[in-house]
Amino acid sequence: MSIDAAGAVGMLDLLDDTTTELGTISAPSAVASDGRYLFATTPQGVDIVDSGVWTWDHVDHFHYYRADPKLLGNVTGEGTATVSTSNTSTVGGTGLFFPLTGEAVLLDNEALSQGEIRELFRIETGQHSGLAVPLGGGALVTHAGDRGQATEVRFHRADGTPVDGSSVECPDAQGTITTRVGVVIGCATGALLATAEDGDVTFEHLPYPEGTHTQPAVEFDNRKGRPSVAAPAGDEGIWLLDTRARTWQLIQTTEPLLRVSAADDADEHIVALDRSGRVRVYDGSSGDEVGATEPLLPRSIADPALLDGVELTVDRQRAYLNAPAEGVVYEIAYADNARLARTLETPTTPAFFAETGR
Template sequence: MSVRRNLTPWAPAALVTVALLATGCAGQGADASAPRATPTSAAPHGYVEGAQERAEQQSRLVLNDPRTGDSRVLDLITGKVHEVSRTPDTTHLTTDGRFGYLHTTGGTHVLDSGAWMVDHGDHVHYYRARIRDVGRLPGGPGARVRSDAAVTAVTDADGRARTYHRAELEKGRVGSPRTLPGTHAEAVVPYAEHLLSLTDDGKGSATLAVYDREGRRVASPDARCEEPRGDAVTRRGVVLGCADGALLVREADGTFTAEKIPYDGDVPAKQRATAFRHRPGSDTLTAPAGERAVWVLDVTERTWTRVRTNGPVVSANTAGEGSVLIVLETDGALHGYDITTGKQVSRTKPLVTGDLDAGTDGNTGPVIEVDRSRAYLNDLKGKRVYEIDYNDNLRIARTFDLDIEPALMAETGR
């Protein structure tokens, strides 16, 4: 693997993080960039056994070639590529920020990428550790995995759900699951020390239910979701995609409420938002809106914006907070759109080679991953990954050449 740089090398926005660590974790007497020693009765704040704490985001890319099963982890700090266990016939690759979940016909392979963050609200801790295989979760294609700091929930294609102790995954083993009652229309989402579910009524509609981590239903907010598809966790609550818009579920002082964020008018089924992508920590979500448009959902303002594109959309994402909407179109180029005006403000040369199909976002094919300072795009036929500075007119900052076709990609460490 080789790395090619264009003008300016990658430099993570660490100054703010350093300041947060200095203020939020002051007085711990430890260098945040150094490995931690064996814990004592006075272990430093944020100590994690077997991990090194760093002052900056430790991003890594989990990559897979479904044809051969070859998998790699690309360390974006060092530029090194790590070869990991083969996982053939992978249909989807998802992540919860640390673990890569490679969904296959025989189950879901769990890979610990060795990079993650812990958000304490007023400050953030970043960690790096060794990469290792964890094991296999039941549930093949169609299984959906969602996690929080304590629980990982796996919802099978038939709507059955199980939860696993995340602490066990962090120790390198799957552990014993707990089965949740009933069937669920979409993914069970851990949130606010509870589990959110849309209970299927068998008629295309679902009712919101809240369970505790033992699987007991503890609340049933008065909320329904027609034809549910897609979900995302934001700082302002959990967004659930519905036929008429989105359902925003929030928790305050132990009480769960649900608020509908409707579309502005009727939206044809083929133009509805059914799969969300966003920068973790952002309250701005993106989703395909038909062949030549992208939905942008501002959760803070409770508004939908439909941005029309010049060509058919392959994948889209945004960093939010005033950043451009980044769209990969079937011409192989990245296009930057001003979300407010809808105007194209930047464009790259064609980056992705081979034939591109619109609407492949979430399956095998090019995707756009976004963090606080960079975006990443996988080029299958070209066997490379591009690092994009989205704050500098989509400038290509680095190019990583690979020895596999990275048809699946997910970023961890965010």
């Protein structure tokens, strides 16, 4: 799916190259996706688009579903919202956090799947850049300290009430992702891994390796649902976190990277975008570079306003990268020496895009 700078929404079917124009939302400044819905930050809050295609992961096999795509409407809020999703689009929730008011909102995914926007809770936690992360029928919510930074994470039930004894320190909490193991939240000192079972939430702190002093991981990404996640490590390279083994790895690279994502396949590929617009592929076990493209989006890289909307998405076989100024999306066979497989023309200029149905 693609959304242009004015809010026009379009879909391109990668199987038969058919296109659909869904209509127009308010002009977006950021877009997030869980693989089915697109959550677009607009001046009014967050506009939600249902692509109508999604996957249910049963671990050893997948079920694929299709419904009519539609524009669902808006969730009001102030400031650029942080959107936190889970691995399932029809159960559980989706978290929105509005920094200017400190409001944490949990949306009902089952209602979204029926075309209804329903807030399970909306609570005020103090003005800060925070998170509301769905977990176990409720959500992990950051709370502000004296300096207006997220210092603590608390678990709130679906009705918004906090659970006694389910809070933990997480200084300068930023960035989150849901893996097959649990929920990851970045902290200044490492990562917080939260899991839920029978209504009980367990927290584990995964500190950075001793002797490492690079910037913390805050922009986690991976092939949806997989245990391993990657994040840029400042100008030094890549942070790789294996949530199953509870281990960090710092992979140093020759080029500073803008986006990174862990494919977590048999060859442990990590796919990255560098500052020149090249897509680079690394072996996660050795750290060696195993492939790279030519610069793909020089005009988009040169425009900071456009660069904010550039997204690198990885699935089981391909990586996708939008080039807003060039007006295309690139499909890259990352396991085949970063071969450029296709250049895709979307029905609306891909200022923002998401791969849905995964």
